[in-house]
Amino acid sequence: MLGTPVKSPNAPRTWRKPSALVRVARHWSVRSVLCLMLILTISSCTPRIDVKFDGVSESGKAVACAVFEPIYLDPAEIAALSRPSKVKIAAHNQTHERLCGGE
DSSP: OTTOOOOOTTSOOOOOOOOHHHHHHHHHHHHHHHHHHHHHHHHTTSOOOOOOOTTOOHHHHHHHHHHSOOOOOOHHHHHHSOHHHHHHHHHHHHHHHHHHTTO
């Protein structure tokens, strides 16, 4: 190693310019993240969607009504819930009653 210059620890670092592929990857990564954030922001602001079973087969309706059952609570659970939670559970149960007819 004779004749090889030794870099001083205080010498400024020289950074290589990133390759074109790295620049493109960073550019599209940033764009992808920004697009995803935009989509998530917009989708969280959409109005409530009203479910209609018009044109849905009876088997499809039966599956939907079986999957989304009413929420049943005992008196102790009801007492422990906050008012907004009670309102949301009541709305869920009323929607199930309206769509599924109490099945």
